[in-house]
Amino acid sequence: MLKTEGLEKIRLVAGKGGLDKIINWVHVIEVPEVVDWVEGGELLLITGVTIQDNKEALLKLVRDINGKRLSGLVINVGPYIKKTPDEVIELANSLNFPVFELPFEVKLIGITHIICREIFSSKIQQESMNSFMNELIFGEDVINDVAIDRAVKYGYDIEKNYYAIIVEIDDFNEYLQRNNIGKEEKIIEAKQHILKIIDTVMKNCNEKYMYMTVSDSFYLMIEVDKNANYTDFISEIARRISEDISKNINNLTVSIGIGEKACTLSEFRSAALEAKNAVEISKRLYGKNSMGDCRKLGVYKLFLGIENVDIMLKIYNEKLGKLKSNEKSSSNELLNSLEIYIDENRNIGNAAERLFIHRNTMKYRINKIEEILECDLKDDKTMFNIMLCLKIGRFLGLN
CATH class of the missing domain: 3.40.1390.20 (HprK N-terminal domain-like)
Incomplete structure:
Protein backbone atom coordinates (compact mmCIF):
# COMPACT_ATOMS: atom_id res chain seq x y z
CA MET A 1 0.00 0.00 0.00
CA ILE A 114 -7.33 3.60 -4.83
CA ILE A 115 -6.93 0.70 -2.39
CA CYS A 116 -10.07 -1.12 -3.54
CA ARG A 117 -8.98 -0.73 -7.16
CA GLU A 118 -5.59 -2.27 -6.30
CA ILE A 119 -7.30 -5.15 -4.47
CA PHE A 120 -9.50 -5.90 -7.49
CA SER A 121 -6.56 -5.55 -9.88
CA SER A 122 -4.42 -7.91 -7.78
CA LYS A 123 -7.18 -10.53 -7.62
CA ILE A 124 -7.80 -10.35 -11.37
CA GLN A 125 -4.09 -10.64 -12.12
CA GLN A 126 -3.72 -13.59 -9.75
CA GLU A 127 -6.73 -15.40 -11.22
CA SER A 128 -5.45 -14.74 -14.74
CA MET A 129 -2.00 -16.14 -13.96
CA ASN A 130 -3.60 -19.11 -12.18
CA SER A 131 -5.66 -19.87 -15.27
CA PHE A 132 -2.68 -19.60 -17.59
CA MET A 133 -0.40 -21.75 -15.41
CA ASN A 134 -3.15 -24.37 -15.10
CA GLU A 135 -3.40 -24.58 -18.88
CA LEU A 136 0.37 -24.74 -19.14
CA ILE A 137 0.92 -27.54 -16.60
CA PHE A 138 -2.29 -29.55 -16.69
CA GLY A 139 -3.61 -28.79 -20.17
CA GLU A 140 -2.99 -30.68 -23.39
CA ASP A 141 -2.28 -27.68 -25.64
CA VAL A 142 0.99 -27.57 -27.55
CA ILE A 143 3.28 -24.69 -26.58
CA ASN A 144 3.37 -22.18 -29.43
CA ASP A 145 4.33 -18.55 -30.01
CA VAL A 146 0.98 -17.33 -28.65
CA ALA A 147 1.51 -19.21 -25.38
CA ILE A 148 5.05 -17.88 -25.09
CA ASP A 149 3.82 -14.30 -25.65
CA ARG A 150 1.22 -14.78 -22.91
CA ALA A 151 3.86 -16.21 -20.58
CA VAL A 152 6.10 -13.20 -21.17
CA LYS A 153 3.26 -10.93 -19.99
CA TYR A 154 3.26 -12.83 -16.71
CA GLY A 155 7.01 -12.41 -16.28
CA TYR A 156 8.43 -15.36 -18.23
CA ASP A 157 11.95 -14.77 -19.61
CA ILE A 158 12.97 -16.97 -22.54
CA GLU A 159 16.62 -16.32 -21.67
CA LYS A 160 16.27 -17.94 -18.23
CA ASN A 161 15.83 -21.42 -16.80
CA TYR A 162 13.20 -22.27 -14.18
CA TYR A 163 13.09 -24.64 -11.21
CA ALA A 164 9.78 -26.06 -10.04
CA ILE A 165 8.81 -26.09 -6.36
CA ILE A 166 5.51 -27.21 -4.87
CA VAL A 167 4.52 -26.01 -1.40
CA GLU A 168 1.73 -28.20 -0.04
CA ILE A 169 -0.16 -27.30 3.15
CA ASP A 170 -0.15 -30.20 5.63
CA ASP A 171 -3.58 -31.20 6.97
CA PHE A 172 -5.13 -27.88 5.95
CA ASN A 173 -8.69 -28.96 6.81
CA GLU A 174 -7.61 -29.84 10.34
CA TYR A 175 -5.90 -26.46 10.67
CA LEU A 176 -9.10 -24.69 9.55
CA GLN A 177 -11.20 -26.66 12.06
CA ARG A 178 -8.78 -26.00 14.93
CA ASN A 179 -8.93 -22.27 14.23
CA ASN A 180 -12.71 -22.18 13.55
CA ILE A 181 -12.15 -20.98 9.99
CA GLY A 182 -15.16 -21.87 7.90
CA LYS A 183 -16.03 -18.94 5.71
CA GLU A 184 -14.64 -19.05 2.19
CA GLU A 185 -13.14 -15.56 2.43
CA LYS A 186 -11.26 -16.56 5.61
CA ILE A 187 -9.89 -19.67 3.90
CA ILE A 188 -8.72 -17.50 1.01
CA GLU A 189 -7.17 -15.09 3.52
CA ALA A 190 -5.23 -17.94 5.15
CA LYS A 191 -3.86 -19.01 1.77
CA GLN A 192 -3.02 -15.40 0.91
CA HIS A 193 -1.03 -15.20 4.14
CA ILE A 194 1.02 -18.23 3.08
CA LEU A 195 1.50 -16.77 -0.39
CA LYS A 196 2.70 -13.51 1.17
CA ILE A 197 5.30 -15.40 3.23
CA ILE A 198 6.47 -17.20 0.09
CA ASP A 199 6.69 -13.88 -1.74
CA THR A 200 8.72 -12.33 1.09
CA VAL A 201 11.22 -15.21 0.96
CA MET A 202 11.53 -14.85 -2.81
CA LYS A 203 12.11 -11.10 -2.55
CA ASN A 204 14.70 -11.56 0.19
CA CYS A 205 16.50 -13.99 -2.14
CA ASN A 206 16.14 -11.54 -5.06
CA GLU A 207 14.38 -14.20 -7.10
CA LYS A 208 11.64 -13.73 -9.68
CA TYR A 209 9.00 -16.42 -10.02
CA MET A 210 5.69 -17.40 -11.59
CA TYR A 211 3.08 -19.22 -9.53
CA MET A 212 -0.37 -20.69 -9.26
CA THR A 213 -2.57 -22.03 -6.47
CA VAL A 214 -4.20 -25.44 -6.83
CA SER A 215 -6.36 -26.54 -3.90
CA ASP A 216 -3.98 -26.62 -0.89
CA SER A 217 -0.80 -26.40 -2.98
CA PHE A 218 1.28 -23.57 -4.41
CA TYR A 219 3.16 -24.25 -7.64
CA LEU A 220 6.24 -22.03 -8.07
CA MET A 221 8.46 -21.70 -11.14
CA ILE A 222 11.62 -19.92 -9.96
CA GLU A 223 13.72 -18.02 -12.48
CA VAL A 224 17.48 -18.71 -12.58
CA ASP A 225 20.31 -17.87 -14.95
CA LYS A 226 21.24 -20.37 -17.62
CA ASN A 227 24.55 -22.23 -17.44
CA ALA A 228 24.69 -22.04 -13.64
CA ASN A 229 24.13 -24.68 -10.96
CA TYR A 230 21.39 -23.57 -8.57
CA THR A 231 20.65 -26.96 -6.99
CA ASP A 232 21.75 -26.04 -3.47
CA PHE A 233 20.24 -22.55 -3.72
CA ILE A 234 16.81 -23.89 -4.67
CA SER A 235 16.95 -26.30 -1.73
CA GLU A 236 17.82 -23.36 0.54
CA ILE A 237 14.82 -21.38 -0.75
CA ALA A 238 12.56 -24.36 -0.05
CA ARG A 239 13.96 -24.67 3.46
CA ARG A 240 13.40 -20.96 4.15
CA ILE A 241 9.81 -21.12 2.92
CA SER A 242 9.08 -24.07 5.20
CA GLU A 243 10.70 -22.47 8.24
CA ASP A 244 9.12 -19.03 7.73
CA ILE A 245 5.62 -20.48 7.34
CA SER A 246 5.99 -22.55 10.53
CA LYS A 247 7.39 -19.51 12.37
CA ASN A 248 4.70 -17.07 11.25
CA ILE A 249 1.60 -19.29 11.35
CA ASN A 250 1.01 -21.27 14.53
CA ASN A 251 0.32 -24.99 14.22
CA LEU A 252 0.70 -25.04 10.44
CA THR A 253 3.39 -26.78 8.42
CA VAL A 254 4.03 -27.41 4.76
CA SER A 255 5.69 -30.18 2.78
CA ILE A 256 7.75 -29.20 -0.23
CA GLY A 257 8.71 -30.93 -3.47
CA ILE A 258 11.52 -29.80 -5.75
CA GLY A 259 11.28 -30.67 -9.43
CA GLU A 260 13.66 -30.72 -12.35
CA LYS A 261 14.99 -27.66 -14.16
CA ALA A 262 12.88 -26.36 -17.06
CA CYS A 263 14.97 -24.88 -19.85
CA THR A 264 11.95 -23.96 -21.98
CA LEU A 265 8.30 -23.17 -21.41
CA SER A 266 7.31 -26.58 -22.77
CA GLU A 267 9.30 -28.20 -19.93
CA PHE A 268 7.28 -26.45 -17.19
CA ARG A 269 4.79 -29.33 -17.15
CA SER A 270 7.32 -32.12 -16.57
CA ALA A 271 9.27 -30.03 -14.03
CA ALA A 272 6.12 -29.30 -12.02
CA LEU A 273 4.91 -32.89 -12.12
CA GLU A 274 8.34 -34.05 -10.91
CA ALA A 275 7.96 -31.65 -7.98
CA LYS A 276 4.49 -33.06 -7.30
CA ASN A 277 5.87 -36.59 -7.28
CA ALA A 278 8.69 -35.48 -4.98
CA VAL A 279 6.34 -34.03 -2.37
CA GLU A 280 4.09 -37.11 -2.48
CA ILE A 281 7.03 -39.47 -1.98
CA SER A 282 8.60 -37.37 0.78
CA LYS A 283 5.31 -37.34 2.73
CA ARG A 284 5.04 -41.12 2.35
CA LEU A 285 8.60 -41.61 3.59
CA TYR A 286 8.96 -38.92 6.23
CA GLY A 287 5.45 -37.67 6.98
CA LYS A 288 4.31 -34.05 7.01
CA ASN A 289 6.67 -31.06 7.26
CA SER A 290 9.10 -32.82 4.92
CA MET A 291 11.01 -31.87 1.79
CA GLY A 292 11.68 -34.07 -1.23
CA ASP A 293 13.99 -33.41 -4.16
CA CYS A 294 13.15 -35.41 -7.29
CA ARG A 295 16.86 -35.70 -8.11
CA LYS A 296 17.54 -37.54 -4.86
CA LEU A 297 14.58 -39.94 -4.75
CA GLY A 298 16.12 -42.68 -6.88
CA VAL A 299 14.10 -45.87 -7.05
CA TYR A 300 11.18 -44.34 -5.13
CA LYS A 301 10.14 -42.53 -8.32
CA LEU A 302 9.60 -45.94 -9.93
CA PHE A 303 7.34 -47.01 -7.06
CA LEU A 304 5.07 -44.01 -7.54
CA GLY A 305 4.43 -45.13 -11.13
CA ILE A 306 3.34 -48.63 -10.11
CA GLU A 307 -0.45 -48.61 -9.93
CA ASN A 308 -0.78 -52.15 -8.58
CA VAL A 309 0.46 -51.88 -4.98
CA ASP A 310 -0.18 -55.60 -4.51
CA ILE A 311 2.83 -56.36 -6.71
CA MET A 312 5.13 -54.39 -4.41
CA LEU A 313 3.53 -55.94 -1.35
CA LYS A 314 4.09 -59.43 -2.74
CA ILE A 315 7.78 -58.73 -3.43
CA TYR A 316 8.18 -57.34 0.08
CA ASN A 317 6.53 -60.31 1.75
CA GLU A 318 8.57 -62.81 -0.28
CA LYS A 319 11.85 -61.31 0.96
CA LEU A 320 11.08 -59.76 4.34
CA GLY A 321 7.73 -61.25 5.33
CA LYS A 322 9.27 -63.78 7.71
CA LEU A 323 11.28 -61.11 9.47
CA LYS A 324 8.24 -58.85 9.76
CA SER A 325 6.13 -61.70 11.19
CA ASN A 326 8.84 -62.52 13.70
CA GLU A 327 8.82 -58.95 15.00
CA LYS A 328 5.18 -58.39 15.76
CA SER A 329 6.00 -58.07 19.44
CA SER A 330 9.50 -56.58 19.27
CA SER A 331 9.07 -53.08 17.74
CA ASN A 332 10.83 -53.88 14.43
CA GLU A 333 14.16 -54.21 16.21
CA LEU A 334 15.64 -56.58 13.64
CA LEU A 335 14.29 -54.64 10.66
CA ASN A 336 15.74 -51.43 12.04
CA SER A 337 19.09 -53.11 12.71
CA LEU A 338 19.10 -54.47 9.16
CA GLU A 339 18.51 -50.99 7.71
CA ILE A 340 21.31 -49.46 9.79
CA TYR A 341 23.62 -52.33 8.87
CA ILE A 342 23.00 -51.65 5.17
CA ASP A 343 23.36 -47.89 5.62
CA GLU A 344 26.78 -48.51 7.17
CA ASN A 345 27.89 -50.65 4.22
CA ARG A 346 27.57 -53.84 6.27
CA ASN A 347 30.09 -52.63 8.87
CA ILE A 348 29.03 -54.27 12.15
CA GLY A 349 31.09 -51.92 14.33
CA ASN A 350 29.66 -48.71 12.81
CA ALA A 351 26.12 -50.10 12.88
CA ALA A 352 26.51 -51.02 16.56
CA GLU A 353 27.67 -47.47 17.37
CA ARG A 354 24.66 -45.91 15.63
CA LEU A 355 22.31 -48.20 17.54
CA PHE A 356 24.17 -47.66 20.86
CA ILE A 357 24.60 -51.39 21.37
CA HIS A 358 27.60 -53.69 21.87
CA ARG A 359 29.31 -55.06 18.77
CA ASN A 360 28.50 -58.62 19.85
CA THR A 361 24.81 -57.71 20.18
CA MET A 362 24.85 -56.38 16.62
CA LYS A 363 26.60 -59.49 15.40
CA TYR A 364 23.96 -61.64 17.13
CA ARG A 365 21.17 -59.69 15.42
CA ILE A 366 22.73 -60.11 11.97
CA ASN A 367 23.08 -63.85 12.54
CA LYS A 368 19.44 -63.96 13.72
CA ILE A 369 18.30 -62.11 10.56
CA GLU A 370 20.22 -64.52 8.32
CA GLU A 371 18.69 -67.44 10.17
CA ILE A 372 15.10 -66.15 9.81
CA LEU A 373 15.49 -65.15 6.17
CA GLU A 374 17.60 -68.20 5.31
CA CYS A 375 20.12 -66.05 3.46
CA ASP A 376 23.70 -64.81 3.47
CA LEU A 377 23.92 -61.03 3.96
CA LYS A 378 27.41 -61.06 2.49
CA ASP A 379 25.98 -62.02 -0.90
CA ASP A 380 25.58 -58.91 -3.11
CA LYS A 381 22.58 -60.24 -5.04
CA THR A 382 20.79 -61.02 -1.79
CA MET A 383 21.60 -57.61 -0.45
CA PHE A 384 20.26 -55.87 -3.58
CA ASN A 385 16.91 -57.64 -3.20
CA ILE A 386 16.73 -56.88 0.51
CA MET A 387 17.61 -53.21 -0.04
CA LEU A 388 14.87 -52.97 -2.67
CA CYS A 389 12.35 -54.54 -0.31
CA LEU A 390 13.33 -52.23 2.54
CA LYS A 391 12.64 -49.26 0.26
CA ILE A 392 9.30 -50.78 -0.73
CA GLY A 393 8.49 -51.22 2.96
CA ARG A 394 9.33 -47.60 3.73
CA PHE A 395 7.32 -46.40 0.73
CA LEU A 396 4.28 -48.42 1.79
CA GLY A 397 4.72 -47.57 5.46
CA LEU A 398 5.46 -51.17 6.47
CA ASN A 399 8.87 -50.72 8.13
Missing part, protein backbone atom coordinates in the same frame (compact mmCIF):
# COMPACT_ATOMS: atom_id res chain seq x y z
CA LEU A 2 2.78 2.43 0.93
CA LYS A 3 4.32 2.03 -2.53
CA THR A 4 1.07 2.57 -4.44
CA GLU A 5 0.72 5.66 -6.58
CA GLY A 6 -1.70 8.13 -4.99
CA LEU A 7 -1.05 6.93 -1.43
CA GLU A 8 2.25 8.74 -0.90
CA LYS A 9 0.87 10.87 1.94
CA ILE A 10 0.03 7.89 4.14
CA ARG A 11 2.75 7.67 6.80
CA LEU A 12 3.49 4.69 9.05
CA VAL A 13 3.79 5.75 12.70
CA ALA A 14 3.64 2.38 14.52
CA GLY A 15 3.48 -1.40 14.08
CA LYS A 16 6.20 -1.82 11.46
CA GLY A 17 6.37 -5.54 12.33
CA GLY A 18 2.88 -6.04 10.90
CA LEU A 19 3.47 -4.67 7.41
CA ASP A 20 3.11 -8.17 5.95
CA LYS A 21 -0.61 -8.26 6.81
CA ILE A 22 -2.97 -8.79 3.89
CA ILE A 23 -5.54 -6.05 3.15
CA ASN A 24 -8.77 -7.69 2.04
CA TRP A 25 -10.94 -4.57 2.04
CA VAL A 26 -11.19 -0.98 3.31
CA HIS A 27 -13.77 0.51 5.70
CA VAL A 28 -14.42 4.03 6.97
CA ILE A 29 -16.23 3.53 10.28
CA GLU A 30 -16.49 6.13 13.04
CA VAL A 31 -18.74 4.33 15.55
CA PRO A 32 -16.98 3.07 18.73
CA GLU A 33 -18.38 -0.47 18.29
CA VAL A 34 -16.26 -1.10 15.18
CA VAL A 35 -15.82 -4.83 15.89
CA ASP A 36 -19.52 -5.37 15.26
CA TRP A 37 -19.11 -4.18 11.66
CA VAL A 38 -15.91 -5.93 10.53
CA GLU A 39 -14.82 -9.54 9.99
CA GLY A 40 -11.01 -9.32 9.86
CA GLY A 41 -8.48 -8.44 7.19
CA GLU A 42 -9.87 -4.94 6.65
CA LEU A 43 -7.93 -1.67 6.77
CA LEU A 44 -9.87 0.77 8.97
CA LEU A 45 -9.89 4.51 8.21
CA ILE A 46 -11.10 7.06 10.78
CA THR A 47 -11.23 10.83 11.20
CA GLY A 48 -11.81 10.52 14.95
CA VAL A 49 -15.01 12.51 14.87
CA THR A 50 -16.52 10.35 17.62
CA ILE A 51 -13.28 9.69 19.53
CA GLN A 52 -11.96 13.28 19.54
CA ASP A 53 -9.13 13.59 22.06
CA ASN A 54 -10.23 10.56 24.11
CA LYS A 55 -6.94 8.68 24.34
CA GLU A 56 -8.44 5.74 26.22
CA ALA A 57 -11.06 5.28 23.53
CA LEU A 58 -8.37 5.20 20.85
CA LEU A 59 -6.35 2.67 22.83
CA LYS A 60 -9.46 0.50 23.17
CA LEU A 61 -10.10 0.79 19.44
CA VAL A 62 -6.59 -0.45 18.61
CA ARG A 63 -6.92 -3.37 21.03
CA ASP A 64 -10.34 -4.30 19.67
CA ILE A 65 -9.48 -4.20 15.97
CA ASN A 66 -6.19 -6.00 16.55
CA GLY A 67 -8.14 -8.72 18.37
CA LYS A 68 -10.50 -8.91 15.40
CA ARG A 69 -7.43 -9.34 13.14
CA LEU A 70 -7.83 -6.21 11.08
CA SER A 71 -4.89 -5.30 8.84
CA GLY A 72 -4.26 -1.79 10.20
CA LEU A 73 -5.60 1.63 11.16
CA VAL A 74 -5.33 4.88 9.21
CA ILE A 75 -5.97 8.05 11.26
CA ASN A 76 -7.01 11.10 9.27
CA VAL A 77 -5.15 13.50 11.59
CA GLY A 78 -6.55 17.03 11.87
CA PRO A 79 -9.25 18.76 13.90
CA TYR A 80 -10.44 15.67 15.78
CA ILE A 81 -7.21 13.74 16.36
CA LYS A 82 -4.27 16.10 15.95
CA LYS A 83 -1.64 13.35 16.20
CA THR A 84 -1.34 9.73 17.30
CA PRO A 85 -0.77 9.62 21.10
CA ASP A 86 2.52 8.11 22.27
CA GLU A 87 0.61 5.50 24.29
CA VAL A 88 -1.19 4.32 21.13
CA ILE A 89 2.11 4.14 19.25
CA GLU A 90 3.64 2.10 22.07
CA LEU A 91 0.67 -0.28 22.13
CA ALA A 92 0.63 -0.72 18.34
CA ASN A 93 4.36 -1.43 18.31
CA SER A 94 3.96 -4.07 21.02
CA LEU A 95 1.18 -5.72 18.98
CA ASN A 96 2.92 -5.33 15.61
CA PHE A 97 -0.30 -3.66 14.50
CA PRO A 98 0.25 -1.02 11.77
CA VAL A 99 -1.04 2.46 12.49
CA PHE A 100 -0.79 5.17 9.85
CA GLU A 101 -1.41 8.89 9.71
CA LEU A 102 -2.96 10.75 6.80
CA PRO A 103 -3.27 14.57 6.53
CA PHE A 104 -6.84 15.74 7.00
CA GLU A 105 -6.92 17.55 3.66
CA VAL A 106 -6.63 14.17 1.90
CA LYS A 107 -10.16 12.88 1.39
CA LEU A 108 -10.78 9.33 2.64
CA ILE A 109 -13.08 8.52 -0.28
CA GLY A 110 -10.15 8.91 -2.69
CA ILE A 111 -7.96 6.65 -0.57
CA THR A 112 -10.62 3.92 -0.42
CA HIS A 113 -11.06 4.05 -4.20
